[in-house]
Amino acid sequence: MNYxxxxxxxxxxxxxxxxxxxxxxxxxxNIGANEVTALIGPSGCGKSTxxxxxxxxxxxIDGCRVEGSVFIDGDxxxxxxMDVVELRARVGMVFQKPNPFxxxxxDNVAYGPRIHGLAPTKEALDHMVETSLKRAGLWQEVHxxxxxxxxxxxxxxxxxxxxxxxxxxxxxxxxxxxxxSALDPIATAVIEELIEELKSEYTIVIVTHSMQQxxxxxxxxxxxxxxxxxxxxxxxxxxxxxxNSQTEAYISGRIG
Amino acid sequence: MTDTSTSMSVxxxxxxxxxxxxxxxxxxxxxxxxxxxxxxxxxxAGILIFLLSSIVYNSIPAFTQNFVExxxxxxxxxxxxxxxxxxxxxxxxxxxxxxxxxxxxxxxEVNSRxxxxxxxxxxxxxxxxxxxxxxxDNPQAIGSMVRLAVxxxxxxxxxxxxxxxxxxxxxxxxxxxxxxxxxxxYTARGRVHTQxxxxxxxxxxxxxxxxxxxxxxxxxxxxxxxxxxxxSFPIGVMAAIYLEELAPKNRITGIIEVNINNLAAVxxxxxxxLGLAVFISFFQMPRSAPLxxxxxxxxxxxxxxxxxxxxxxxxxPPSIRxxxxxxxxxxxxxxxxxxxxxxxxxxxxxxxxxxxQAAGETAPLLMIGMxxxxxxxxxxxxxxATVLPAQIYMWANNPERAFLPKTSAAIVVLLLFLLSVNAxxxxxxxxxxxRW
Numbered sequence: 001m002n003y004x005x006x007x008x009x010x011x012x013x014x015x016x017x018x019x020x021x022x023x024x025x026x027x028x029x030n031i032g033a034n035e036v037t038a039l040i041g042p043s044g045c046g047k048s049t050x051x052x053x054x055x056x057x058x059x060x061i062d063g064c065r066v067e068g069s070v071f072i073d074g075d076x077x078x079x080x081x082m083d084v085v086e087l088r089a090r091v092g093m094v095f096q097k098p099n100p101f102x103x104x105x106x107d108n109v110a111y112g113p114r115i116h117g118l119a120p121t122k123e124a125l126d127h128m129v130e131t132s133l134k135r136a137g138l139w140q141e142v143h144x145x146x147x148x149x150x151x152x153x154x155x156x157x158x159x160x161x162x163x164x165x166x167x168x169x170x171x172x173x174x175x176x177x178x179x180x181s182a183l184d185p186i187a188t189a190v191i192e193e194l195i196e197e198l199k200s201e202y203t204i205v206i207v208t209h210s211m212q213q214x215x216x217x218x219x220x221x222x223x224x225x226x227x228x229x230x231x232x233x234x235x236x237x238x239x240x241x242x243x244n245s246q247t248e249a250y251i252s253g254r255i256g
Numbered sequence: 257m258t259d260t261s262t263s264m265s266v267x268x269x270x271x272x273x274x275x276x277x278x279x280x281x282x283x284x285x286x287x288x289x290x291x292x293x294x295x296x297x298x299x300x301a302g303i304l305i306f307l308l309s310s311i312v313y314n315s316i317p318a319f320t321q322n323f324v325e326x327x328x329x330x331x332x333x334x335x336x337x338x339x340x341x342x343x344x345x346x347x348x349x350x351x352x353x354x355x356x357x358x359x360x361x362x363x364x365e366v367n368s369r370x371x372x373x374x375x376x377x378x379x380x381x382x383x384x385x386x387x388x389x390x391x392x393d394n395p396q397a398i399g400s401m402v403r404l405a406v407x408x409x410x411x412x413x414x415x416x417x418x419x420x421x422x423x424x425x426x427x428x429x430x431x432x433x434x435x436x437x438x439x440x441x442y443t444a445r446g447r448v449h450t451q452x453x454x455x456x457x458x459x460x461x462x463x464x465x466x467x468x469x470x471x472x473x474x475x476x477x478x479x480x481x482x483x484x485x486x487x488s489f490p491i492g493v494m495a496a497i498y499l500e501e502l503a504p505k506n507r508i509t510g511i512i513e514v515n516i517n518n519l520a521a522v523x524x525x526x527x528x529x530l531g532l533a534v535f536i537s538f539f540q541m542p543r544s545a546p547l548x549x550x551x552x553x554x555x556x557x558x559x560x561x562x563x564x565x566x567x568x569x570x571x572x573p574p575s576i577r578x579x580x581x582x583x584x585x586x587x588x589x590x591x592x593x594x595x596x597x598x599x600x601x602x603x604x605x606x607x608x609x610x611x612x613q614a615a616g617e618t619a620p621l622l623m624i625g626m627x628x629x630x631x632x633x634x635x636x637x638x639x640x641a642t643v644l645p646a647q648i649y650m651w652a653n654n655p656e657r658a659f660l661p662k663t664s665a666a667i668v669v670l671l672l673f674l675l676s677v678n679a680x681x682x683x684x685x686x687x688x689x690x691r692w
Contacts (some may be wrong), residue, residue, distance in 0.1 A: 060581060062505055089584035099575035101594060111593070112583040162579070169583055 008033035013068035038214035041224030055091035092166030098158035100150030112169035136164035156187025315664035321453035351384030410658035465658030476641030483550020492561030520559035528623030564606020608681030
C-alpha cells in the first residue's frame with residue numbers, strides 16, 4: 001500500500017529491435033502502483049512488445065534487442081546485476097492463450113513456489129495453493145479435483161488457473177497479454193471482476209484489443225501507435241475526451 | 257456420387273453442362289487417386305507378407321529336432337578307468353566312442369571300415385555331449401547300461417522331416433540305402449522321436465547344423481545393443497538439448513547441424529573402418545568384442561538420436577516454455593521440468609528406431625571382427641562375440657543343407673528381437689505420453 005499513486009514502473013527511452021526492424025521507438029511511461037493500466041492500440045503497434053519488456057520475456061526471442069531502461073521500484077531491470085529469474089518472480093505474466101502445464105491443477109499452482117523455495121513444508125505449499133486458487137476465484141470450482149489435469153478445465157477456468165499460477169509466487173506486478181481474447185463473454189466478465197479485486201494487491205498492466213474492456217477494468221490507459229505512445233492518461237479522460245486525434249479515431253472505431 | 261446427384265436435384269439454378277462435366281472429372285480424379293493409393297499399399301503389404309511367410313515357412317523345420325534312442329553301456333574303463341570320480345577326467349572321456357560301441361552292438365553285421373563310418377554318421381558327431389551331460393548329472397549310472405536319446409546327424413534329421421526325399425535314386429540322395437535301413441531299424445522299434453530344438457536357443461555356434469544354436473549371437477547382440485544404448489542415448493540427448501535449447505544460433509552451430517545431418521547418411525561400413533582404426537588400432541581395445549561393436553554402432557546411432565530428439569524438442573509448443581519462464585523458471589528448469597518430459601515419447605521413439613537399426617547392422621561389425629565363428633556364449637562386453645545378423649550371414653554361407661532352415665529360423669529370431677524392441681518403444685511412448 002506504500003506505493004499507492006506512486007510510480008511502480010517507470011520506463012525511459014525503451015527501444016526494441018527485432019533484427020533490423022525497430023518495434024518500439026523510445027517509450028517513456030510511468031505506471032502507478034495498485035492500479036490497472038491498459039495498453040491499447042492496433043495490431044503491431046508494439047503494446048505486447050512493451051509488456052514483455054517489463055519482465056524481460058523478450059530476452060528469449062532470437063534477434064530481439066532492447067535499449068533504454070525500465071525501473072521497478074527504482075531498480076533498473078536491464079542493469080547487469082539484475083537476475084532475470086528473480087525479476088520474473090516479481091513480475092508475473094498471464095498470456096493470451098491459456099497455457100497451463102500438462103500437469104495437475106495442484107502442480108500448476110505449486111510449480112512457482114516450489115522452484116523459488118517459497119514453501120518449506122507440504123502444509124505451507126497446500127496453503128499457498130489454496131490461497132492462490134481462492135484469490136483467482138477458482139477454488140470453489142476445483143477444490144475437489146486438484147489432481148485432475150490442468151488442461152481438463154474449461155478455457156476460462158484454465159485462464160484463472162494461469163492467474164493463480166502467476167500470483168502463487170507473490171509477485172508485485174502482474175502482466176496480462178490479452179488475457180480474455182480466447183474466452184467467451186461470460187468467462188471474460190469473471191476475469192474482469194478478478195482483475196478488479198487483484199489490483200488492491202498487485203500492480204496490473206493489461207494489453208487488450210477490446211476498448212470496452214480497457215474502459216471497464218483500467219484506471220490508466222496508454223494508446224500505442226506504430227511503436228510510440230501517442231497518448232497516456234486517465235482511462236476516463238482518454239475514452240471521453242481524447243486529446244490526440246489518432247486516439248480519438250481509434251477509440252471511436254474509425255481506424256484499427 | 258450420391259452427394260452430387262442430390263445436390264443437383266435440390267439446387268434451384270440448373271448447372272451448365274460444362275460445370276457438371278468438370279465436377280465429374282474432379283470426382284473421377286479423386287477416385288483414381290484413391291485407387292492408386294490402395295494399390296500401392298496392397299503391393300507393399302503383399303510383398304511383406306510373401307517375404308515373412310516364406311521365411312517363417314522355411315524356418316519351421318529348424319524348430320524341431322530328431323533324436324534316436326541308443327543303448328549305451330557306460331563302461332567304467334572308458335569313462336573313469338581309475339575310479340578317480342574327478343569331474344575333469346570324466347569330462348574328457350571318449351564319449352563318442354561309447355556311442356560307436358553302441359551302434360556296433362546294435363548292428364553286428366557291419367564290418368568294413370567304410371560301412372562303420374557310415375553307421376557312425378547316423379547320429380550327430382556331437383552326440384557324445386548328451387551322454388557326457390547325462391553321466392555328469394547321474395554319476396551313479398557309470399558301469400550300467402542306459403537307453404539315451406541322442407540327436408541324429410543333420411542329414412538323417414532332414415530325411416525324417418521329409419526334406420530329403422527317400423524315393424530318389426540312391427546316387428541323388430544324401431542318405432545311403434544302408435543308412436536308411438539302419439534308421440528304419442530304430443524307427444520300427446519306436447526309438448526315433450521328434451522334440452523341440454532347444455539346442456537352437458541354448459547352444460552357441462557349431463560346424464554341425466544339429467548342434468548349432470543362436471545363444472552366442474543373441475547374447476552378443478544384446479550386449480552390443482546395451483553398449484550402444486549406454487553410449488549414444490546420453491550423448492545424443494545432451495547434444496540435442498544443447499543445440500536446440502541453449503546454443504547460440506551462429507555459424508559454428510550451423511556447421512555442426514549440417515554435419516550431424518550428413519553423418520546420418522554416411523555408409524555404415526565407414527564407421528566400421530573408423531572403429532577399426534580408432535578403437536582397435538589406437539586404443540588397443542579387444543577385437544570381436546561387444547564393447548567395440550557397441551561403440552561403432554553408437555557412432556551410427558548418434559545422428560539418428562540427435563535428429564529425433566531435436567525434432568521432438570522443437571515440437572513442444574512455445575506456450576509451455578513461456579508459461580514456465582513467466583513464473584521465473586530458469587532456462588534449465590524450463591528444459592528439465594517441462595520441455596524434456598513432454599518430448600520424452602518422441603526421444604524414446606527415435607532412440608529405439610536408432611537401436612533397432614543398429615541391431616540389424618552387419619557391415620560395420622565386419623571390420624572389427626564380429627563376423628567370426630565363435631562357439632562360446634559371451635559373458636561380458638570384452639569377450640569375443642558375434643551378433644544375430646552376422647550369424648545369419650555365416651549360416652547362409654554354410655554348405656550343409658540343414659543350415660538352410662536354421663538360417664530362416666535365425667532370421668525369425670532376429671525379427672522377433674526387433675519386434676520386441678519396438679514393442680518396448682511403443683510401451684514407453686504410451687507411458688510417457690501426456691496431452692497439453
